[in-house]
Amino acid sequence: MQKCCLPAIAMLWLSTATALFAENIDRQEKPITVTATRTTQTANEALAAMTVISRKDIERQQARSIQDLLRGVPGVNIINNGGMGKATSINMRGTESDHVLVLIDGIKVGSATSGTTSFQNIPIDQIERIEIVRGPRSSLYGSEAIGGVIQIFTRKGGRGLKPNLSFGGGSYQTFNGSVGLSGGNGPGWFNLNASGMTTRGFNSCTGKPSPGGAGCFTNEQSDRDGYRNIAGSLRAGYRFENGLDIETNFLHSDGKTEFDGTFVNNSEIIQQVLGGTARYSPIDIWRISLTAGRSREDSDNFFRDALENTFKSRFNTQRDTVSLLNDIVFTQTQLLTLGFDYQNDQINSTEDFAITSRNNFGVFAQHQASLAAHDLQLSLRHDDNEQFGSRVTGGAAWGYALNERLRLTASFGSAYKAPTFNELYFPNFGNARLQPEESRSYELGANGQTDWGNWSLHVYETHIDDLIAFDASTRAPANIDQARIRGLEGVLNTQIKGWHLNANLTLLNPENNASGANNGNTLPRRAQESIRFDAHRAIGKFTLGGMLLVEGERYDDLANTRKLESYVKLDLRVEYAFNQSWRIQGRLENLFDKHYETAAFFNQPGRNFFATLRYQP
Known part of the structure; x- marks a missing residue:
């Protein structure tokens, strides 16, 4: 597919959807969010570009993994190394995969050694909602939030005692199941959930020769590469008569994955999050x-051959965090937030790291104000890192409501990313002289609500300095790269003849500005165009739906010599409700059996089918 065709297709679809509209769309209550400002607000009040995915969305789309759910979300680029349970990373707005801050129930997660989060090992059956905030947020959260923030909330209880269960099976000898119990009465609530899944998978790696050697770091291995996961979560809360509100959360995920490799070909990964929050208002x-x-995040890595499974390495990381927030309401239209964050990272590995822990202290202030048709947000943060000293980041956002249905926004934000332990201290590789990567971003946006639906449009430019890349002259990482990223994101939601329609468009120009041969090249593994169409409609007891994903070409290497072709993928789904409690679902993924890669030599699922039986009174 030609690059020039993608924007044309998107504009044609958007204009056609608007022209065909013949009925008013139902007004839906806007979800309550907390990630964009670290304070409570509705999604339409946020001055940041954001997407909220609810539990209903997850089940309606019949998603079976986070990468499955987030593929095609505006500004989000998914890189997966060979199917379910394989290494999965996310680029947000064209930034690096370790430029995305990830939280689970308010607790910062991720590996201190690699700097990324193992999305593939977070079970989707445990998720209540996901908030995705696009754009820099270092002025509120500190390091990592250059591209944006993803916050995952585990399932929450409500009123009454309610069990739930699901069981499914399908292609690649894949089976999964979950069981849960939630409840609440008066001031207390809880949710307890357990899930498991297993798949034989498919051959994750083609093993075709590449200029730098064999693909996937190995010669072709035609065996299937399976995955299994067992997980559980607990979330509970209680509100006392004096107004004290407490909440606790726990998530544990134990996964084992197989892949192709010459030195390591299977791993056991444990992810665990334990946290608690207390909220109290001493005065109004x-x-x-x-x-x-x-x-x-604990990772044990092995090499299996015909005779035995040999232990090779261990990378265990632990992150402790404490956050204290003070929200002070001056007037009904002015809110001041004063915050303090503490973070301690520790690693325990079979590799001999010179330093195995570090602390970070951060303080920040944020002022949100509304005056007539204007909304303003100002934030400033100072971080004191044990290794890198002081870092100051700031943000400013402004919104102006032209009328009740149209609002314009503009924002600026600076951000930074501290180097990982691997980049600094990995034996015979790390560079202890590395400095944090730094960025500055500018953004303009518009969003509107009409009788036919709602829409938003955002354009932005991000400059990143001191990007960490491998320096061939020293054979170690160094702050030698720069990047300029420009992008456009468009969203349209509408309803036509009973069909609920959603369209997302992302156009991206991630340019390498480093000196040398790669100057002007496209940053690798970023699709430069992405369009996603979602549709669903209820017809009696049936619900029909589908998703069309169109992603443009990308390059797999900095030199832009290895191209990954564009692709079109169509998924269809159907649901039948026996009654209010029981329903059965089926999804046919990749209907046209399209072969595509998001990373060179790593296969993606072909045409496959999965069915699920659900019970939830």
């Missing part, structure tokens, strides 16, 4: 929130 205008938690 002052609200205090204290959150503390610990996240772990």
Whole structure:
């Protein structure tokens, strides 16, 4: 598919959808969010570009993994190394995969050694909602939030005692199941959930020769590469008569994955998050929130041959965090937030790292104000890192409501990313002289609500300095790269003849500005165009739906010599409700059996089918 065709297709679809509209869309209540400002607000009040995915969305789309769910979301680019349970990374707005801050129930997660989060090992059956905020947020969260923030919330209880269960099976000898119990009565609530899945998978790697050697770091291995996961979560809360509100959360995920490799070909990964939050208002205008938690990511790596499974390496990381927020309401239209964050990272590995822990202290202030048709947000943060000293980041956002249905926004934000332990201290590779990567971003946006639906449009430009890349002259990472990223994101939601329609468009120009041979090249593994169409409609007891994903070409290497072709993928789904409690679902993925790659030599699922039986009163 030609690059020039993608924007034309998107514009044609958007204009056609608007022209065909013949009925008013139902007004839906806007979801309550907390990630964009670290304060409570509705999604339409946010001055940032954001997407909220609810539990209903997850089940309606019949998604079976986070990468499955987020593929095609505006500004989000998914890289997967060979199917379910394989290494999965996310680029947001064209930035690096370790430029995305990830939270689970308010607790910062991710590996301190690699700097990324193992999305493939977070079970989707445990998720209540996901908030995706696009654009820099270092002025509120500190390191990592250059491209944006993804916050995952585990399932939450409500009123009454309600069990739920699901069981499914399908292609690649894949089976999964979950069981849960939620409840609440008066001031207390809880949710307890457990899930498991297994798949034989498919051959994750083609193993075709590449200029630098064999693909996937190995010669072709035609065996299937399976995955299994067992997980559980607990989330509970209680509100006392004096107004004290407490909440605790726990998530544990144990996964084992197989892949193709010459030195390592299977791994066992444990992810665990334990946290708690207390909220209290000593006086009407002052609200205090204290959150503390610990996240772990343990990875044991092995090589299996015909005779035995040999242990090769261990990378265990632990992150302790404490956050204290003070929200002070001056007037009904002015809110001041004063915050303090503490973070301690520790690693325990079979590799001999010179330094195995570091601390970071951060303080920030944020002022949100509304005056007539204007909304303003100002934020400033100072971080004191044990290794890198002081870092100051700031943000400013402005919104102007032209009328009740149209609002314009503009924003600026600076951000930074501290180097990982691997980049600094990995034996015979790391560079202890590395400095944090830094960025500055500019954004203009518009969003509107009409009788036929709602829409938003955002354009932005991000400059990143001191990007860490491998320096061939020293054979170690160094702050030698620069990048300029320009992008456009468009969203349209409407309803036509009973069909609920959603269209997302992302156009991206991620340019390498480093000196040398790669100057002007496209940053690797970023699709430069992406269009996603979603549709669903209820017809009696049936619900029909589908998703069309169109992604443009990308390059797999910095030199732009290895191209990954564009592709079109169509998924269809159907649901039948026996009654209010029981329903059966089926999804046919990749209807046209399209072969595509998001990373060179790594296969993606072909045509496959999955059916699920659900019970939830």
